[in-house]
Amino acid sequence: MTNQRIIVCPAKDKIKMLNASQTSRRQLEKSLLLAQEADTNYLPSLLLLCVGAPYVIKKNVVGYDQMGIINGASCILERIITHKDEPPFDATLSGNSEPHFLQFLPTLIVRLRGKPRHAQLQDLLPQEIPLECSVTLPFLWPVKSNKHNAEARILRRQMPITMEWSRSTTQAQGGTFNPVTIHIGTSNCYHDVYVKLTRAVDLNNLVIIADFPLSLFEKQPSAARKLEIHRLKKLEYDYLKKYWANNQQFCREHGLSPPRPPKPLT
Numbered sequence: 001m002t003n004q005r006i007i008v009c010p011a012k013d014k015i016k017m018l019n020a021s022q023t024s025r026r027q028l029e030k031s032l033l034l035a036q037e038a039d040t041n042y043l044p045s046l047l048l049l050c051v052g053a054p055y056v057i058k059k060n061v062v063g064y065d066q067m068g069i070i071n072g073a074s075c076i077l078e079r080i081i082t083h084k085d086e087p088p089f090d091a092t093l094s095g096n097s098e099p100h101f102l103q104f105l106p107t108l109i110v111r112l113r114g115k116p117r118h119a120q121l122q123d124l125l126p127q128e129i130p131l132e133c134s135v136t137l138p139f140l141w142p143v144k145s146n147k148h149n150a151e152a153r154i155l156r157r158q159m160p161i162t163m164e165w166s167r168s169t170t171q172a173q174g175g176t177f178n179p180v181t182i183h184i185g186t187s188n189c190y191h192d193v194y195v196k197l198t199r200a201v202d203l204n205n206l207v208i209i210a211d212f213p214l215s216l217f218e219k220q221p222s223a224a225r226k227l228e229i230h231r232l233k234k235l236e237y238d239y240l241k242k243y244w245a246n247n248q249q250f251c252r253e254h255g256l257s258p259p260r261p262p263k264p265l266t
Contacts, residue, residue, distance in 0.1 A: 005091050006099040007049040007080060009106065011040075011158040028152055043135060043158040048099075051077055051091075055110065056164035059135050068112045069131065072171065074164060079109035081130075107131065108159060113177075135160040172199050179205035237262055 013032060017025055033045050042058050057073040064070075080091070083104030091100075108131040136157045173195050180200040184193055200206035240262035251258045 003092055004051045005097070007091070007106075008099050008101045009047040009049055009159060010101060011043060011045050011047070011156050012105065013157075014155040016153040016155075032154070037162070040154070040156060041138070042162075043156050043160070044162060047159055047161070048163060049077060049080055049106075049108070051079060053077055054164045055161045056167075057160060058162055059160035061135065061160060064131075069110075074113045074175075074177075075110040075161070076113065077108060077161075078111050081107040081109065105157065105159060108161070110161070131159065131161070169195050172196075175199065176201055179207065181207040181209060183209050237264070 013029075015025065015028065017028075032040070035045055037044050053076070055075050055077055057069055057071060057075065060071045061069055082102065083106060086102060086104050086106070089100050110131050136155060138153060138155050140151055140153055169192055177199055178201045182196045182199070184196060197206070244259055244261050248258050250256075
């Protein structure tokens, strides 16, 4: 990975302007380059590609779910296969350290972390998957004009992946990783700390950075949680009380010893 040159894959945008001038169009093209992914349907304007780097799949793609290519899946970029019309370039740092901008969307060979493939393809290793699919999604973008405000409709085509150097606690929940570096920080819930600590396969693969207060592991349930526990206990008590009353009548009718009543709530 250290000897690989950074490859930049620009998104392919089709812009439909509504009541906007050409000047506004040029301003729109510039603003789209700096747009946040949350504003562009999570398809980046400039996708950085580097062989050996970790990535995460951002969209579900029809026909790829059987191979594990689903939203949120982690993978490693193994190879970049450029388009047949792409001009040749040196992909190593020995030739040029400047990032190279692609003219066409490529095919990406990715390897899912810890998951075998369901199909074998020629010239691919057992866990490699060819990601040839680009995703096309629309979104609206406001355009400011001197006379009035306009709106543009963007149809963006881009590869559905992005670099993944870290994950939030919510995104990591339910998964295991090897190794794991976590930052406990000032979590206000011990359940949050528990999720973080249990993402590693074993303690030898767990690294905790920065200090954290031990009181995080000694916190009592919050007031809201206490109310919920009391509500559940009351439901249980009401059910047992009704069950006990019905059994009282049944035992009297059949000459049996009645059951003990449920313990009252404290």
